[in-house]
Amino acid sequence: MNTVVYDGSYEGLLSAVFEIYEYKINDACIVKKDEVNGSLFGAVHTVETNEEKSKRVYKKLKDKLTPNALSQLFKTFLSEEKNIENVLYRYIAYTLSSRVSVENNFSHPDVLMLQQTSRKVHREKHRMEAFVRFQLSKDGLYYSLIQPDFNVLPLISNHFEKRYADQRWLIYDSRRKYGLYYDLHKVEEISMQFSENMNDKNALKAIIDEKEELYQRLWQQYFSSVNIAARKNMKLHIQHMPKRYWRWLTEKKG
Amino acid sequence: MSDRIQEKLSILADAAKYDVSCSSSGSDRKNTNKGLGNASNGICHAYTEDGRCVSLLKILLTNHCIFDCAYCVSRKSNDIKRAAFTVQEVVDLTINFYRRNYIEGLFLSSGIFSNADYTMERLIRVAKTLRTEHKFNGYIHLKTIPGASEELMKEAGLWADRLSINVEMPTKKSLALLAPDKKQEDMIKPMQFLKEAIIANKEEKRLFKKAPKFAPAGQSTQMVIGATPETDLEILYLANGFYKKMNMRRVYYSGYVPISNDNRLPAIGTPVPMIRENRLYQADWLLRFYGFNVNEIVDKKNPLLDMDIDPKLGWALRNLNMFPVDINKADYQLIMRIPGIGIQSAKKICDARKFGAVTWEHLKKFGIAVNRARYFINSNKEFETKDLQPMQIKQFILQESQSKYRPNFSPQTKLF
Numbered sequence: 001m002n003t004v005v006y007d008g009s010y011e012g013l014l015s016a017v018f019e020i021y022e023y024k025i026n027d028a029c030i031v032k033k034d035e036v037n038g039s040l041f042g043a044v045h046t047v048e049t050n051e052e053k054s055k056r057v058y059k060k061l062k063d064k065l066t067p068n069a070l071s072q073l074f075k076t077f078l079s080e081e082k083n084i085e086n087v088l089y090r091y092i093a094y095t096l097s098s099r100v101s102v103e104n105n106f107s108h109p110d111v112l113m114l115q116q117t118s119r120k121v122h123r124e125k126h127r128m129e130a131f132v133r134f135q136l137s138k139d140g141l142y143y144s145l146i147q148p149d150f151n152v153l154p155l156i157s158n159h160f161e162k163r164y165a166d167q168r169w170l171i172y173d174s175r176r177k178y179g180l181y182y183d184l185h186k187v188e189e190i191s192m193q194f195s196e197n198m199n200d201k202n203a204l205k206a207i208i209d210e211k212e213e214l215y216q217r218l219w220q221q222y223f224s225s226v227n228i229a230a231r232k233n234m235k236l237h238i239q240h241m242p243k244r245y246w247r248w249l250t251e252k253k254g
Numbered sequence: 255m256s257d258r259i260q261e262k263l264s265i266l267a268d269a270a271k272y273d274v275s276c277s278s279s280g281s282d283r284k285n286t287n288k289g290l291g292n293a294s295n296g297i298c299h300a301y302t303e304d305g306r307c308v309s310l311l312k313i314l315l316t317n318h319c320i321f322d323c324a325y326c327v328s329r330k331s332n333d334i335k336r337a338a339f340t341v342q343e344v345v346d347l348t349i350n351f352y353r354r355n356y357i358e359g360l361f362l363s364s365g366i367f368s369n370a371d372y373t374m375e376r377l378i379r380v381a382k383t384l385r386t387e388h389k390f391n392g393y394i395h396l397k398t399i400p401g402a403s404e405e406l407m408k409e410a411g412l413w414a415d416r417l418s419i420n421v422e423m424p425t426k427k428s429l430a431l432l433a434p435d436k437k438q439e440d441m442i443k444p445m446q447f448l449k450e451a452i453i454a455n456k457e458e459k460r461l462f463k464k465a466p467k468f469a470p471a472g473q474s475t476q477m478v479i480g481a482t483p484e485t486d487l488e489i490l491y492l493a494n495g496f497y498k499k500m501n502m503r504r505v506y507y508s509g510y511v512p513i514s515n516d517n518r519l520p521a522i523g524t525p526v527p528m529i530r531e532n533r534l535y536q537a538d539w540l541l542r543f544y545g546f547n548v549n550e551i552v553d554k555k556n557p558l559l560d561m562d563i564d565p566k567l568g569w570a571l572r573n574l575n576m577f578p579v580d581i582n583k584a585d586y587q588l589i590m591r592i593p594g595i596g597i598q599s600a601k602k603i604c605d606a607r608k609f610g611a612v613t614w615e616h617l618k619k620f621g622i623a624v625n626r627a628r629y630f631i632n633s634n635k636e637f638e639t640k641d642l643q644p645m646q647i648k649q650f651i652l653q654e655s656q657s658k659y660r661p662n663f664s665p666q667t668k669l670f
């Protein structure tokens with residue numbers, strides 16, 4: 001087996017695919033840089049992320065895949081699941097080797113895997129569009145901390161930019177330690193240290209807008225008032241709002 | 255001051271919650287003016303402990319009402335706390351909730367104070383203020399007050415994404431019994447009016463791109479079920495008529511929650527008919543997305559939906575002569591009708607079979623409910639379905655699905 005090491009970025013992965021073809025590497029196994037462990041057998045090939053190379057692979061894929069499949073590819077990558085690089089590589093190789101479109105051949109294990117994984121990531125994207133809760137700071141910034149299961153920030157950027165065009169906002173992924181910041185003109189990826197006790201009540205008092213607590217309280221009131229006790233169904237409630245998200249949700253903190 | 259707002263909110267949200275509509279989809283209002291918000295697919299931002307989607311700030315402007323509908327908490331004769339929001343208070347709540355990503359928009363309804371037009375005018379003023387002064391492009395659903403003038407309805411449609419008029423009861427007779435102040439015509443007439451206005455606006459938009467939108471998410475309605483003795487046949491035929499003749503986007507079925515000791519109604523403590531409500535939503539789903547005719551789901555011989563099994567399985571068991579289906583040959587339309595296979599899976603099967611036969615193993619990997627599908631598919635070698643009677647199949651499926659396929663009592667369910 002030949003190990004191909006890349007930097008963990010999507011561009012890096014596409015560059016790796018390019019080089020596997022370029023150097024005719026057989027039996028390749030793609031591994032993230034910081035997941036390489038000492039006991040490697042066979043040759044190791046390290047890939048430098050290269051814009052030119054990744055673009056060429058991307059263009060080739062764009063010719064062969066529908067926009068939907070192209071986006072499934074990216075979403076599957078964002079799942080960060082173990083060994084997902086090699087599923088993607090096999091999928092790409094299968095796509096490039098076939099004259100006809102294979103993206104709907106769900107009997108093929110990699111095609112099915114891509115479809116199912118991208119769906120999970122898509123669900124998480126949708127969840128974050130729903131579960132982000134902004135708090136207003138004294139200087140007029142709407143900020144939110146999240147910890148999504150998958151790396152979905154790149155997928156939700158567009159949605160929030162369109163929706164909240166007239167307010168400054170920041171969505172920070174405190175697990176992956178980076179965020180999206182919108183300054184009324186454009187969205188930027190930023191990395192910073194945003195300590196988790198920013199979500200803590202006392203630390204917050206100092207920085208939040210004076211009306212913030214009121215609206216949080218009103219929202220909690222609303223959330224409990226719309227509940228119909230005679231219809232209580234906690235199982236369904238938890239199925240839709242899994243407990244791991246509660247600490248970030250204003251209405252579940254009360 | 256803020257305590258008073260909180261009290262009002264608790265009263266007026268509580269009184270609005272029996273309107274089950276929560277949808278915020280079907281509109282395509284974009285944020286083109288660098289304002290606040292947009293309306294597109296509709297997001298559920300939270301779920302209540304009863305498992306229902308919270309998508310909109312759903313409140314009454316006031317719960318003062320001059321009418322006395324027996325099934326309603328806000329009825330005149332009910333001794334409860336009353337409250338009323340000002341227009342500005344509703345606007346502030348909506349904007350501030352929206353900016354924090356709590357909601358998709360506003361669903362505003364009201365008890366009738368002084369008269370229908372006066373009430374309707376206030377609702378419109380809220381919507382207009384949001385749209386014009388706050389450049390708000392989020393979703394707005396206004397309830398149309400029965401008896402409001404056509405001019406006001408026209409104006410409401412200019413600001414709102416969706417308008418709704420609740421038919422309340424499945425038959426005139428029940429309405430007369432429980433809501434003596436209301437007549438079914440008072441609801442059907444404005445529905446007709448809205449339908450025509452929406453169609454006219456669509457035409458206009460085809461000709462002039464810039465023509466103002468009119469209720470782009472259409473109209474919906476709701477009926478209370480289980481308060482009165484109607485059969486599912488009567489309910490589903492009425493719903494079907496709304497879809498076919500009124501271009502209704504959605505019909506909601508609200509299982510009656512006992513709130514009164516009135517002897518015309520089920521007593522307090524009677525369970526909410528949640529399974530029945532769920533079966534009605536499943537039947538409704540079959541009408542809208544699965545190409546079923548209403549008379550395939552209920553008919554004179556079977557006027558009630560089966561409470562044990564979903565209506566699609568019920569249909570299959572009454573029509574065993576259509577099965578087993580060959581999933582490698584049958585039409586998409588028929589594959590969709592196989593119990594255990596939904597729209598997504600049917601698509602997957604039809605796509606995959608172009609590359610080679612789809613086998614039983616594939617079906618399992620696709621995530622299909624093979625335990626129920628297997629009685630209706632012939633590419634299954636593991637299991638002989640020959641000679642099984644409908645009752646036997648039903649028993650087998652029920653035994654296997656004790657917990658797994660228990661209906662989830664939610665109007666948002668997609669379970670088949």
Ligand code: SF4
Nearest residue numbers: 319321323326329365
């Ligand atoms: S008119 Fe509406 S608010 Fe008034 S009692 Fe009847 S249902 Fe309730």
